[in-house]
Amino acid sequence: MKIAMVSEHASPLATVGGADAGGQNVHVAALSLALAAQGHEVTVYTRRECPFQPEETAFAPGVTVVHVPAGPAKVMAKDDLLPWMPEFGRWLARRWKTDPPDVAHSHFWMSGLATLAAARDTSVPVVHTFHALGTVKRRHQGKADTSPRERIQAEAAVACQVDAVIATCADEVTELGRIRMPKRSVRVVPCGVDLSAFTPSGPRMDLHPGPVLLAIGRPVPRKGVETTIQALSQVPGATLVVAGGDVTDPEVTRLARVAGRYGVADRVRFLGKVDRASVPSLMRSADIVVSVPWYEPFGIVPLEAMACGVPVVASAVGGHLDTVVPGVTGLLVPPRQSSLLARALRRLLADPFLLAAYGIAAADRARSRYDWNRIAAQTAAVYTDVLTAYRGGRERAGAYPETETDVLASYRGGRERAGARLETGVA
Template sequence: MKIAMVSEHASPLATVGGADAGGQNVHVASLSRALAARGHDVTVYTRREAPSQPEEVDFAPGVTVVHVPAGPAVVLAKDDLLPWMPDFSRWLARRWHAGPPDLAHSHFWMSGLATLAAARDTAVPTVHTFHALGTVKRRHQGKADTSPRERIETEALVARQADAVIATCADEVAELGRMRMPGNSTSIVPCGVDLDAFTPTGPKMDLGPGPILLAIGRAVPRKGVETTIRALRHVPDATLVVAGGAPGEPEPARLARIAEMCGVAHRVRFLGKVDRDDVPALMRAADVVVSVPWYEPFGIVPLEAMACGVPVVASAVGGHLDTVVPGVTGLLVPPRKPAALGRALRGLLADPFLLTAYGIAAADRARSRYDWGRVAAQTVAVYTDVLTSLGRSPGMTGVFPGTGAA
């Protein structure tokens, strides 16, 4: 099957951890590789961000990244990209007229908008993954939400017009239902985890004497690290290691002030940005990985920690509700409740047997359910259903019923 993967701001080539580089980049990169490993031909379309970027890059066997010239060839915040989506879609349409894919899979709402516009001109079937919903972001961030005002209306349009929507968790399906989106074209396919890199065995980073709590992710308030710092008052002797954020970013400095105010600064260590290749060793060094964002569309951090055999304490939101099994692989707590988080951590750290049992169960759940090969197979099943419903078969690249060769 010839698959067009459209990800306007989240390139698989980007360094994870930047302002707009996170779980979606990992998802697009890993899914593309896993699909190619199953024999499919994958082209990832992302926006050109520098004049020096070549038009095409061989990313992995069977995967090509194409830099689409849409807007200035500079790094722009994703919330500033909407005016350039018409250029993006017209470029896709010209490309697909010359050689259409069997199917296009768009990621994030602006990619969905560009993909649908290009698909109308080329009769390419479309599948969409939102990764995050504007209604949820606005609910939790309020006036701090910098998304374009058109986002929510556009997401509704994309959900209605795409041939299928892939949600990453049950909570997202419920959110789409609240938006009165049709449920019959929505399937749940979770994000996956690299089980070759994230393993229970392997090197551990030296983080000093324990117990060690680890919070890792982008340095933004919604990730809930403030809650974990405040919870430390209820967890004597534990050290919190915070990974993520670059020098000069405001969030680490704000968190350091809160740690001082709470009297726990001597038990909080800020590592800053950690290379992606070092994350498994960092996670294996922790007694518990804490991930308590206000909201989370899916949440790759708990899944990576589980694959490393580390218990997780996570907020009961979004994809965490699917991945973390309370009392089996870790614990779920309400978001933004430091006292509740503190009680959960204190009880868990006091029971070494429970820590070990949760870690073993977590690794087993990650291996059995979230391997990227399994995720790719589930994704292909959605693609096949879409093509079958349209009277096409996988591999009919460039041939549309009643039109002959494109």
């Protein structure tokens, strides 16, 4: 099967940990590699961010990364990329008219817009993964949400027009229902974990004094590290190691002030950026991995910790509800509840045998359910179902209508403001 992966801002070649580089980069890279290993031919289309990037780069056997010339050839925040999606879609359409894939799999809402635009002119079926939903982000961040105002409307249009949506967890299915996504078009396939790297055995780092709690991720408020620092003041003797971002990042500076305010500055260590290859050894060195974001579309950190045989205390949100089994592989707590988080941490740290049992169960669950080969096979099965229906001539409701989606057109020929007619067609 020839598969086109479209990931406009998250390149599999990018370094994880940057402003817009994280779980989606890992997901696209790992899924592409696993699909290629199963005999499929994968081309990943991402936006060119440097004038010296080659148009095509061989990423691995069976996987090619194509840098699409859409917009300035420089690094841009993903929230600024919407004006360039028409150009991205037109470029894909030209390419696919002469060399069409069997199926296109778009990642994130802007990729969905560009892919649908290209697919309309080339009759390529489209599968989509949102990775995050604008409705959820706006609910939790309010005025701090920097997404384009068109996002929520665009996501609803993408959901209704693609041939299938792959949701990464059950909670996302519920959220998709709120934007009237037909349930018959949704499949649940979780994210995976690299079980060759994230293992219980392997090198560890010296993070003492212990016991050690680890929080790792991009330095943004919604990740909930402030809640963990507040809880630390109620967990005597523990050390909190915070990894991610630069030590001079404004959020890291703010968190350091929070630690001082709660009297735990001497028990909080900020490591800054940690290269991807060092993450498994860092996780294995912790007694507990703490991941308590306000919201999380899936949440790869708890899954990676579980694969390393480390118990997890996570917020009861998003994909955590699927991956973490309370009382078996770790504990779930409500987000932004530092006292309840502290109680959970004290409970686990007081019982080394329970910690060990949770760690063993966590590694077993990760191995049995979240291997990327298993995830790739489940994803390929969705592609096959879509292709079978597509080739069978099933009429899809609302497929690529002329005037249903207004986001791309609102930027065609210059930034027109709200109220412009919307369409997915390629000019």
